Amino acid sequence: MSSETAEKYKAISPAEFFYKYKEIAGFANPARALYQTVRELVENALDATDSHGILPDIKIVIQRADPVQEFYRVTVEDNGIGIPPDIVPNAFGRVLFSSKYVLKQTRGMYGLGVKMAVLYGQMTTGRPIEVITSKREYRRIYFFKIRIDINKNEPIVLERGSWRKQRDWHGTIVSLTIEGDWGKAKARIKEYVNRTAIVTPYANIVMYTPDNEVVFYKRVIDVMPRPPREVKPHPYGVDLEMLKMIMESSKQPTILEALVENFQSVGEVTARDLLTRAGIDPSISPSSLKEDDLLKLVNVMKTYSQYKPPSSSAISPLGTEVIKAGLNRMFEPEFVEAVTRRPSTYEGHPFIVEAGIAYGGKVPLSEPDKPTTLRYANKIPLLYDEGSDVITSVVKEDIAWENYLVSFPAPIVLLVHVCSTKVPFKGVGKESIADVPEVRREIKLAISEVARRLRGYLTAKQKEFEAQRKVVHLAKYIPEIARSIEVIFSGDGLDREILVKKIVEIISAKTGIPESKINEVLKNVEIGA
Numbered sequence: 001m002s003s004e005t006a007e008k009y010k011a012i013s014p015a016e017f018f019y020k021y022k023e024i025a026g027f028a029n030p031a032r033a034l035y036q037t038v039r040e041l042v043e044n045a046l047d048a049t050d051s052h053g054i055l056p057d058i059k060i061v062i063q064r065a066d067p068v069q070e071f072y073r074v075t076v077e078d079n080g081i082g083i084p085p086d087i088v089p090n091a092f093g094r095v096l097f098s099s100k101y102v103l104k105q106t107r108g109m110y111g112l113g114v115k116m117a118v119l120y121g122q123m124t125t126g127r128p129i130e131v132i133t134s135k136r137e138y139r140r141i142y143f144f145k146i147r148i149d150i151n152k153n154e155p156i157v158l159e160r161g162s163w164r165k166q167r168d169w170h171g172t173i174v175s176l177t178i179e180g181d182w183g184k185a186k187a188r189i190k191e192y193v194n195r196t197a198i199v200t201p202y203a204n205i206v207m208y209t210p211d212n213e214v215v216f217y218k219r220v221i222d223v224m225p226r227p228p229r230e231v232k233p234h235p236y237g238v239d240l241e242m243l244k245m246i247m248e249s250s251k252q253p254t255i256l257e258a259l260v261e262n263f264q265s266v267g268e269v270t271a272r273d274l275l276t277r278a279g280i281d282p283s284i285s286p287s288s289l290k291e292d293d294l295l296k297l298v299n300v301m302k303t304y305s306q307y308k309p310p311s312s313s314a315i316s317p318l319g320t321e322v323i324k325a326g327l328n329r330m331f332e333p334e335f336v337e338a339v340t341r342r343p344s345t346y347e348g349h350p351f352i353v354e355a356g357i358a359y360g361g362k363v364p365l366s367e368p369d370k371p372t373t374l375r376y377a378n379k380i381p382l383l384y385d386e387g388s389d390v391i392t393s394v395v396k397e398d399i400a401w402e403n404y405l406v407s408f409p410a411p412i413v414l415l416v417h418v419c420s421t422k423v424p425f426k427g428v429g430k431e432s433i434a435d436v437p438e439v440r441r442e443i444k445l446a447i448s449e450v451a452r453r454l455r456g457y458l459t460a461k462q463k464e465f466e467a468q469r470k471v472v473h474l475a476k477y478i479p480e481i482a483r484s485i486e487v488i489f490s491g492d493g494l495d496r497e498i499l500v501k502k503i504v505e506i507i508s509a510k511t512g513i514p515e516s517k518i519n520e521v522l523k524n525v526e527i528g529a
């Protein structure tokens, strides 16, 4: 017999995997877990409202849940679309179950977020998640208490019930009790909510903290970003497995129709062209394609150069009005501007970059070498890993701020938003954006454009300042000149007031400074006796 011990083989469920490696999803310790829980619930709440054209009303309550232990109950309520009762158990109790595995921009994307919080709650306090929900058209409100069976990755419904709706309510209320560390997480959570509020000026967001503090961001506009629409995949983004799945499940009788039906930017002419190039008979059934044919077809599809670019209707930029309203609400600046760039693509994924800039007013002074930069991806604020983000790198290396008349520290806030059906995140943390050349270029163009407008404003301000100085300088002499003329022509009925008026007219005509401005300064000039 060999002395080696036998290997033990075993498969684990997705729930067990994330239970063991909770750090991957941001639940490394009680402080991070509390922050992450608030974040996951708020992002689900926003996805359920603004992505469906509903102006969000979001309420966040964080309470101490135990007199001795550091347990916190986090409750987030939204006025969103609600969840059908037969879906609720899986939505909250099965890891990798989601309504967002479709091609459109959402905050959530992995079908993991809220389940991580449920798992963490289960591990630390043993308490289940509680969900109350109703859709607009329902007559009843549904109530659930759910745990996750970690081995099976299945929901266990501990309690369920429903009651008649008394008023016209729709939305979802989710409550979780987890071990947390409010003291350590406080600053991050507030920062997160604040940054979220900057890009959602169309939302009412209120947060009640364990310190009995109430933070309230009141809605300031009724304009919302255009909700994203689900799109079919673009052929540039296709791979062999994907094509196989699409063709196997396709209901169309011929491969030609299957291509037209399942991809965007592929009409009949293009589809025929693709099939001819791949040497495939357009009338065969899509499910009868051999592996070899599929491979040929994928290669043709990826290298074909005559498609229309990917549609941008699946992405939902904030829009300049929303960005400006958000910056105004938060900073009351003296100058604000924003731009939304035209859609662009990388590797078959559409994306849009937006930038906003706020100057002066209550904008805090920046660091000594760059503007305060607020980074966003798909409307989610990115708070960590600033140093490794392509946005930071563009701000520091690609923009010659002195050309825009800016020297740091300055009261400048710069906002940059990258939105896409696939944001090129660095790693799974979703905290920084990778340096993709196409994206980098758009970021640079967006920032340059708002910086140029700031320069316009600063130039005008500088001119005005100089004009003001000139006026002050000239105005000093006006009474003196008027008096001299009066003395020289004394007795000719010359009135000093009329003389002053004439001189002001002449100065205004020669300098282009409005008379009103000169008169204003004149009021403060001492008139000699």
Ligand code: ADP
Pocket: 040, 044, 045, 048, 078, 080, 081, 082, 083, 091, 092, 097, 098, 099, 100, 107, 108, 109, 110, 111, 112, 113, 114, 115, 171, 172
């Ligand atoms: P993800 O957000 O990545 O899809 P989650 O685990 O956070 O994953 O949520 C799972 C699913 O539960 C969501 O896709 C959504 O369909 C549903 N859901 C969660 N919270 C809400 C909510 N507040 N309102 C409506 N649906 C929700």
Ligand code: MG
Pocket: 040, 043, 044, 107, 108, 109, 112, 113, 114
């Ligand atoms: Mg989510």
